[in-house]
Every structure is written in C-alpha cells, then in structure tokens.
Amino acid sequence: MSAPLLTVENLSVAFGARRVVRNLSFKLYPGETLALVGESGSGKSVSALSALRLLPPGGHNPEGRIILDGTDVLQSEEAALRRLRGGVAGMVFQEPMTSLNPLHGIGRQVAEAVTLHRPLSGAALREQVTKKLREAGLPRAAERLGAFPHQLSGGQRQRVMIAMALANDPKLLIADEPTTALDVTIQAQILELLAGLKRRTGMAMLLITHDLGIVRRHADRVVVMKDGEAVEQGDTATIFAAPRHHYTRMLLATQPRGRPAPVPPEAPEVMRGEDIRVHFPIRRGLFRRTVGHVKAVDGVSLAVREGETLGLVGESGSGKTTLGLALLRLERSTGAIRFEGEDIQGWSQSALRPLRRRMQIVFQDPYGSLSPRLSAGEIIGEGLEVHEPGLGRAGREAAVAQALEEVGLDPAMAQRYPHEFSGGQRQRIAIARALVLKPRLLVLDEPTSALDVSVQAQVVDLLRDLQARHRLAYLFISHDLRVVRAMSHRIMVLKDGKVVEEGEAGRLTEAPAHPYTRALMAAAFELATVRA
Missing domain, CATH: 1.10.8 (Helicase, Ruva Protein; domain 3)
Incomplete structure (x- = not known):
C-alpha cells in the first residue's frame, strides 16, 4: 500500500476548558474515502478543520500530530499552509x-x-x-x-x-456535510460526481456526514466518533454488517418513524394562499433593462388547518422556500393570503407586526440566522422582549429555559454563543426561538437538514408532540422525504414553481402518480433501504 496522504495521530482539541476532541488517530490513503460519522457535537467538523489548521485563534490550538502530503500541518508556517489549502x-x-x-x-x-x-x-x-x-x-x-x-x-x-x-x-477533498442542503436526486448526482472525480484523478476524500446511507455507498472506511473520541473504526462493510460498539449500533438503527396525530374534521383553517406568484426580474445590459422573469412561484394555491402539517417537497430551486416566505409576507408576491380568516396581502409591515408572534419560521441556515453577538438565551428571548414586554427578565429566562429543554438542550447552555455549538445544536436553538412565542403557524424550512439521524428522530417526535399539545399548523419544507413522510398529513410536490402533485402523505409516498414525484420517491426511499 502507498504512503498515507493524511496521517492524524493523537489529535486533541480544547475550546477553553472543554475538550471537544480526544486522542483521535486515523490514516487516509490516496484514492480512498474515509468517513467521520457521529452525532452533532461529536467532534467531526473540528477534526476536519484541524487537518488544515482552520480553527479560529484563541485557545483552540490542536495538539498531536497531523501530516498532510508530507507536511507537518501543526508546525508549518503560513506560506506552507497556503500551499496546502486549496492546492493540496x-x-x-x-x-x-x-x-x-x-x-x-x-x-x-x-x-x-x-x-x-x-x-x-x-x-x-x-x-x-x-x-x-x-x-x-x-x-x-x-x-x-x-x-x-x-x-x-x-x-x-x-x-x-x-x-x-x-x-x-486537489489531492484531498474534505467534504463537511456536502449534501446537507441538497434534495435526494441532486444528492445522488453530486455524490456520483465526486466518486467519478475520485476514480479519474486518484483524489482522496475525508467525508464528514451524519447520513449513514451515503457512508455505506461511498466510503471505504469509517471512523465513528462520540464525545470527541473514536469509539470504533474499520472498513465500511464490516462496520455496517457487524458493529461492535453499542453507539454504532444505535446510529445504524435510528431513523424518523411513525405518523402525526390525525387532524379533527372540525379543525379551523389557519392559513390559505390562492394563486400565489413570485416572479423575479432578469435585468441585463448597461441600463439593466428587464428582459424576462424567473417564475420562482407560479400560481400555487394551498391551505393548512389547525393541527395539520402540509409538507412541501421538490428539488432545490423548485420554489419551496420562496413560497413559505411569501405566505409569511417576507417576500413580495401576488395572490390572496389569508391568515386566521383575514386577507393580509395588502397589510403594511406595522399592521403585520402583532401577527408575527402567531406566524413564525425556522430558517434553513441556522448559523446565518443566529446573531454571533448574542448568547443562545438572548437569541431565544429576543422575540419575547418584542411581543411580551411586560413579562420581565425572570419570566423571559424561565420561558427560555423551558424552550431549551423542549428541543433537547441543557438550559445551562443559554449563556453560550452560536460558535460554541455544533450545526445540529444551532438548528435546535433556531427551533426554540420560534417555539418560545407559541405560534399558530410554524414554517419549518429544512429544520432537520443539519441534524444527525438520531436527533432527527428526536426533533420529529418533539414537533409532533408540540403540534398535538398546542394544535400548531406546520408548513414543513424539506428535501428529506423520509422526514416529510413521518411529519406530514398532506404533501405538495413543487417543480419549477408549479404544483405537479398533491395528496395525502401515505398515498403520495406509496403510489405517486406524476413521473417527477415517482423519481423523487424512488431516490429517497432507495436511500432509506440502504440505511436499513
């Protein structure tokens, strides 16, 4: 066997007093794909960033030994690191x-x-x-x-x-959740692209992911991480066929299951959109004249009732997120938008402000939507300051603590800042920020995209429980059709801004009528079969 392209020996990384990676060792050879897997916060991304010394300065210096393409990364000057970053x-x-x-x-x-x-x-x-x-x-x-x-x-x-x-x-591609934001059909295309590049060029890949289906099909070897340590590693076939560690067995067995509680026949309608259109102008030339339009949403009508989840699915760019923003009056649109029986399409922003607490959103990118200058507690409590100014500091802190517990985080974490959380933990903070106001309608834009499979299942159970207790209406936007099936009462399929199919979730996933829907379902549940 050739010499390893990347060697990591006894890597340890501490954030202040907290050690997030402990004595991690592995080797990656040319042309090989090595996957780092584990739950959010297990140290996967920190380990990958350490390989190129990309951790932020100030108490985050890794210890141990990292050799990349013959260069000692931890002992190198900036000039040598610049050659490695992007070039190697x-x-x-x-x-x-x-x-x-x-x-x-x-x-x-x-x-x-x-x-x-x-x-x-x-x-x-x-x-x-x-x-x-x-x-x-x-x-x-x-x-x-x-x-x-x-x-x-x-x-x-x-x-x-x-x-x-x-x-x-490059000789090495470090891919940190490379398909997190992609729908199932594009996932397959990107992964096949990377696999083809690897075959043609001999490129090695360090793959960080929580998607075990991707690992099983594309990785040669696996390192399973928990709380910053490697609890098991070996070739992929062996790990999946006969996992030795109980944590590995738990990861392989976990996926979102079950169905939401039925919607009572008398449940009132919370939101309705009629003939919603969002067209973006295409401008060209010196004078930026409009030469056409991108029809992001093109004549979509929908309704969601109290206690009901409507799943919006489709490939990236199909108009799912734009439609959700339009219904919340966060994107300019035409068509009628009725919330709790009132047509709010023509309302001013000041008139809409009292409604904002009853219609909330969890954005797709949790890091981009969280202020780096505020602690988690301040982020979650910010809406309470606006909509419940008489609550007082003690009341806000109690509500924030309850919201953190509901999304599976320790209330003591309220004093930490976004950069101190993993991607999955940041997503849970974003969910807590929306839930703390107890809205009637919650638009969930890829709420589980950054979460590992075990936390996905927990969040799905949490959202279903909250819906049953508070009779919340959900507009659930996702490319993960396994999660959509577990969450939704009805599913609407979008393609190029138009609805191509709509129906009850069980029927649509088991017997889709439209060829596009069939292609989506085949890709999604082929992955689910691989995971099983």
Missing part, C-alpha cells in the same frame, strides 16, 4: 451561505480560488470557472457567473462551494 486539499464547508461572500458574484469567488494557485486570466479563467461550476452540477453555469449567493437556492450554493473546493484539482 480543498474543503466544502457545512454552511455555504456563511462561507460565500454576499458582496461578490459566484464567478468571481470561484475565480479567486483558481487564481490563488494558477496564473490564469481573461477567457482562460472564465472557461475554467465555468467548467468547475458545470462539474459541480450548477445549471446554466455560464449565465450565472454574475449571480450573488442570495439569488441561488441552498442546494445551488452548495454546488458553488464544491466548485471552489475542486478548482485546483
């Missing part, structure tokens, strides 16, 4: 919206990754940038070089991150 090892970060510069077009950002290591310019640079975006599966790549990150869907932003990581054909 590319990285796809977990949260593309916070990793991409909101002020620059995506073409410029990919070009920057290229020119740091290659002397390209002009037409040659543009061709290389377009090629990498196409390889990453971005549709109409040549036309979108000037697009800004906020103009792309979550899945499209993730593909831009992959293009940047692959810009210089």
